[in-house]
Amino acid sequence: MAPVSGVPVGWAVTKVGRVSEPDARGTLGTVRNAVLLLELLSEGPAFQQLTDLAERSGLSVPTVHRLLRSLVLSDLVEQDPTSSRYGLGPEVARLAQRYLARQPILGALAPYLVPLRDSIGQTVHVAVLVRGSVVYVDRVDGADGGLYRDTHRVHAALETAAGRILASRGTEDGWRRALESVDAEQRSRLGTERDGWSAAPYLVTEGGSAQEPSEVAVPIVDGHGHTVAALAATAPPVTSEEQLDRIAAQLSRAAHAAGRALGHG
């Protein structure tokens, strides 16, 4: 993710463009480069130019071409036949479904989600923290119009209530990464909030844009006391303190039940 310039502290440049981290010994550069490309493809527009990817990755054009060619063969990457630009391929979706289908937390939560949705009357989400991002991995849609049903969400962690719950209660490293994926100006402002967020029984964020609804989120804690996921609900348009408390209480009840069913991870 870090081209040759703007190198994070504590890294050592060994050869031209090659970078080695402490725990990266005995590691394959080709694989590192391949996933770097996947990372780059996951940012920005759906389909991107070879040249641009080469520049952003710091690799030579032919190398990037070969890497992408190889990834296309496995459908992890797709090449648009008309523009010959590259984008992520459908195989990533298959892998992810297989991964998620076997996540204990999701299995533990499944029975509670529909009843929760019915009782709150709002859309319910399950989110996890991945490399500084909140990823919404399960959802049960409420009755509301759903004009703004933005599905398959990935955000910078600190932008949403669920992400703040996860980042503030997660590992030191997770928090650091969450901070990294937010603008410098917000960083200092948000950076001081950690203790408050990690102590709160629930967090609320108001929808940033136009009609995006607010979100109420609670942690899901496993047998070791680790926060493994967040349970969130959208809030009705205008909401009183009491309503928020009641929604959070319902979420918490389900979260505890699931955490208990999960036992020690």
Place this chain on the structure above:
Amino acid sequence: MAPVSGVPVGWAVTKVGRVSEPDARGTLGTVRNAVLLLELLSEGPAFQQLTDLAERSGLSVPTVHRLLRSLVLSDLVEQDPTSSRYGLGPEVARLAQRYLARQPILGALAPYLVPLRDSIGQTVHVAVLVRGSVVYVDRVDGADGGLYRDTHRVHAALETAAGRILASRGTEDGWRRALESVDAEQRSRLGTERDGWSAAPYLVTEGGSAQEPSEVAVPIVDGHGHTVAALAATAPPVTSEEQLDRIAAQLSRAAHAAGRALGHG
């Protein structure tokens, strides 16, 4: 296109155990091996032994170890700290969400799904075909108890109505792959159904196991006449012909609208 012998056309064995396909020239073995491991990890149990993976992949143990080490570094693979076994990592989920968030079909369908769910009163799914598997990539849960809310589904394509729609109307190659991922005994039985399936306006499959509900599926066709996804609904427990017709009609209406909104892919 009749195969000359039992051997897949156009394959050539170059070195010991190495096989090269026509379109695999100028391709990186390391990448091929890395995704092979991801493939293997996506099958079977969530966490698997290094030794076992080495055996199944045909690679040496140290090589597999280095590949996995590299993948772990990017969170595409996770190593269970206690058993030191390997499984898919959370990064695949993040990549997939980013991929799906930019799929035009899903955006086009989004506005219709909640109304559909409300009008049919059942869970509605969107499925796509990936390498012989049906992957359910979006869902809106209905009111029903949802005791069998099996989420994040991936099946052999020919096992479900949505998969049959997709495979039978897809490319020659897609159909072949779908056949491959089903037992030999079923293959001959299912293999003859293609024409019927691809002509039908909708397909129905009854839930295989105990209380798994039936599924009604219709194709979603883009401006080129290509079937790009399937729209499916679970059917109420006992269902008459008329009910099925009515559900299928509603699905088709949404499918056409989305296909139209999609225009030419």
Place this chain on the structure above:
DNA sequence: TATTGCTTTTCACATAGTGCAATCTTAGAG
């Protein structure tokens, strides 16, 4: 048709990935 941007292929070189074999670690049996 020439020009410009991009993608793809070729080629010679040495980087960097490979397998073997030795070492370390963990778990279970005695």
Place this chain on the structure above:
DNA sequence: CTCTAAGATTGCACTATGTGAAAAGCAATA
């Protein structure tokens, strides 16, 4: 508690294999 075995790592020598520079296709635009 030690001993043993199965599995996970690491070192090392070798060359297969991935690399960049440069040249060749390929499409658009003018």
